[in-house]
Amino acid sequence: MEQPKGTLIAIGGAEDKGTMPEPDFIQKNNLNFFELGILKRFVDEIGKPNPHIEVVTTASSIPEEVGENYLAAFGKMGCTNVGTIHIKTRDDANQPEYTERIKKCDAVMLSGGNQLRLTSILGGTEFLETILHRYHHEDFVVVGTSAGAMAMSNTMIYHGNSTTAHLKGEVKITTGLAFIKGVIIDSHFEKRGRFNRLAQAVGLNPSCIGIGLGEDTGMLIKGTQMEAIGSGSVVIIDGHNIRHSNIADIPEGSPISLENIIVHVMVKEDRFDLSKRKFEANFISVME
Numbered sequence: 001m002e003q004p005k006g007t008l009i010a011i012g013g014a015e016d017k018g019t020m021p022e023p024d025f026i027q028k029n030n031l032n033f034f035e036l037g038i039l040k041r042f043v044d045e046i047g048k049p050n051p052h053i054e055v056v057t058t059a060s061s062i063p064e065e066v067g068e069n070y071l072a073a074f075g076k077m078g079c080t081n082v083g084t085i086h087i088k089t090r091d092d093a094n095q096p097e098y099t100e101r102i103k104k105c106d107a108v109m110l111s112g113g114n115q116l117r118l119t120s121i122l123g124g125t126e127f128l129e130t131i132l133h134r135y136h137h138e139d140f141v142v143v144g145t146s147a148g149a150m151a152m153s154n155t156m157i158y159h160g161n162s163t164t165a166h167l168k169g170e171v172k173i174t175t176g177l178a179f180i181k182g183v184i185i186d187s188h189f190e191k192r193g194r195f196n197r198l199a200q201a202v203g204l205n206p207s208c209i210g211i212g213l214g215e216d217t218g219m220l221i222k223g224t225q226m227e228a229i230g231s232g233s234v235v236i237i238d239g240h241n242i243r244h245s246n247i248a249d250i251p252e253g254s255p256i257s258l259e260n261i262i263v264h265v266m267v268k269e270d271r272f273d274l275s276k277r278k279f280e281a282n283f284i285s286v287m288e
Contacts, residue, residue, distance in 0.1 A: 050080060153185050157172070
């Protein structure tokens with residue numbers, strides 16, 4: 001199967017936008033807190049000086065505020081050719097003006113919020129089809145953060161409380177925007193305790209690779225090759241070799257049981273091959 005020519009960057013949310021810390025505050029778990037690491041990598045992947053970026057705020061309930069935050073963040077990196085597209089309804093999504101802006105930009109970013117808003121508002125529209133076409137056929141970069149990242153996959157989690165995610169039926173799945181098949185992406189993974197949520201999603205779809213993104217952490221995806229970026233960790237859950245699963249046989253609300261799930265924990269510059277389901281550690285970090 002021919003691989004897309006473009007690049008996906010899925011971010012786990014709360015990416016560093018260059019916010020200054022409080023006085024006497026020591027940031028211990030974000031190694032690149034002042035370097036806007038993920039957003040800088042996004043801009044570097046575009047490969048153009050002052051690229052034209054469009055930020056789509058559809059998933060957010062406060063789109064104008066979110067848009068202004070990203071304009072400020074990109075501005076700190078000298079990116080002044082950045083627009084915001086506040087699509088709030090399907091009528092908005094069908095406005096030719098927005099589709100024309102996508103045809104002319106160098107990259108697009110899908111903000112956080114509610115992933116069901118993204119799929120229900122953008123699904124089937126020319127606006128989304130234009131983004132998909134450019135991603136598949138051009139050197140085009142598509143970034144999603146939080147809900148925007150979760151919506152990238154063909155199979156998408158849209159609901160699941162962390163405290164009850166070990167119970168059958170508590171994790172709800174639907175069809176995402178389908179930029180990439182064979183994966184399920186979850187965000188805010190560590191902070192919100194979403195391991196059981198992603199494990200159940202993979203147990204329901206063992207052919208998929210689960211990607212749990214920590215905050216200020218992302219996965220850069222080119223074809224079947226993935227690279228962890230950012231300051232935190234990415235958890236990979238591989239269910240291809242599950243030997244036992246009780247999901248089909250237990251009633252709704254019962255605890256699920258899975259045997260032989262394979263788990264990898266990735267940090268910056270570690271890589272994973274989706275086609276081979278193979279982890280590759282960053283050699284430099286290993287030697288250090």
